[in-house]
Amino acid sequence: MGWNEFAFLLRGLQWTVALSLVGFIGGGVFGLAVALARTSGQPLLERVTAGYIGLFQGTPLLMQLFVVYYGLALIGLKLDAWVAVSIGFTLHASAFLGEIWRGSIQAVPRGQTEAANALSLHYVSRMKDVVLPQAFRISLPATVGFLVQLIKGTSLAAIVGFTELARAGNIVSNQTFKPLLVFAVVGALYFVMCWPLSLYGAHLERRFAAASR
Template sequence: MILNLTNAQIGYLGRGALATVELSIAGAAGGAMIGLPTALMLVSGGRFARLFSRAYVHIAQGIPLPVAMFVVYFGIGLLGFDVLPVIAASVALAVNAGAYLGDIWRGAILAVPHTQWEASESLALNYAQRMLYVILPQALRIAIPPTVGFLVALIKNTSYAVVIGMAELTYSARILNNTTFEPFVIFTLAAGVYFVICFPVSRFSMRLERASHGNGKNIDQESIK
């Protein structure tokens, strides 16, 4: 049944898949740039910084992503600026991802044993050095599984960009379905493409997690010697 699709139709779906990948990368990168400072403020920021970061996390997590995309897309338009759907979707994804990643990474930082914090303080390291050389490397190993799980969900959440007319994978599949009237074929093919995009991310995270734990064991053994 897939053979009934023309090369042009398959190419159109492929361009939608490429847009999904680009949007996922933009959302993940923006979310990481927002999430790390948010996590640090939640853990050890001043009173105002903690209140601000908590408010941001609660508000961003409490607003459904499609609504956030509407707010960004039409809100910027009210200011007199024309914004492309891809820009609005990227901003909304980054703000949403930043809140979740900040919360995930906060938990990972706090999961580092308290003895490690005390040991770094005993070495007379300043705050930045303690975080950079002692706490964050250990928190990274803890944060890999939940972070990658969220990133896989983020890839699938790019489908919400259809609400503001961005031609990503789901939008492309819907347009093709309107012309071919073969919903099972089109959306099954789209589901397969989503799997092809998400599966390597999950596999890479497993390899990264094994490598990080291996490095951690080597470091522990060297420190004992």
Template structure:
């Protein structure tokens, strides 16, 4: 079908690359804000003295990991407009992604905090450290190292997750591909390109995550 490909030009490639930039921007937004949520969730899930908080954290994680991201995007997107909030579309599609990141990264934070042995906590307490000092000087140095490989792995999942913003019509990489495929009919070419761009973003992250994990195991 070479005659169909004539309609496909470098402008379409530029449009796809723009879409890729939007995808990356969404990821950056969701990951940075999601990390704040995740720290909160991770800390309240490991708070031994506050069972009620622990239950809230548990419920949050269960809900966001037990329902489809597609539904979370639908609900947040339409829910926000019911609340009467007129948010820019970028923010409206980022909010469910932020909450989603909070749940998955929250579990990674929790695993990191729990990896610090009980004895080290007790040593910190008995030295008279406050909770903040304990977290800062005893827990964080160990936990952060453990958290890095799975966090990079989660980034891959997040990049893939942003493609679902497609369903509310937000023009990121997947929607950009869909629009071009409809206008040029070079469907297979376009989706091969879209897939290749996602692969180009994700594969280095996947490799990095694997390498970091191997290195962490070696030094453990």
């Protein structure tokens, strides 16, 4: 395996990073909406979003990507592989982040909300200035942990022909007939991405646990 093959793996790595960022940022935006809906106190809205979360948490990510790419094509909506996997990962991430953040919002001491109500703060101000900053801090370790899982999950994008790091490794392996070497490099690249994030998540968890004692 020479430089050209390694450069091809690095291009796959770039698409892995890009897909992870798109899924995480898009999922964060929609996940916040899901979390707010789940804690809104509106029974219908809470049931709908609970069903949404249950759907994406209860089905494999591989199947979700398959449905977005091939299922929409059956009804005449043919999407580019990049667009399809971006949509799939955004929906997937929004369900998981929405549930993580829902738990974090509900973990904020009830007295904080009661104090905000006593000050006559309206809903937007109460959430933006009182509840969400505390919930965000509580959710950080779990959010970082989910990002690690999302990065590793991008390898499933190969199901629709999207060339990210894992598929790039498969292509190089078929060309060089050195699968152990190629996938050792691929694994090392995933490790370099995920291990620092895992350490950071563990550090945040220890720090917040110490602060709460």
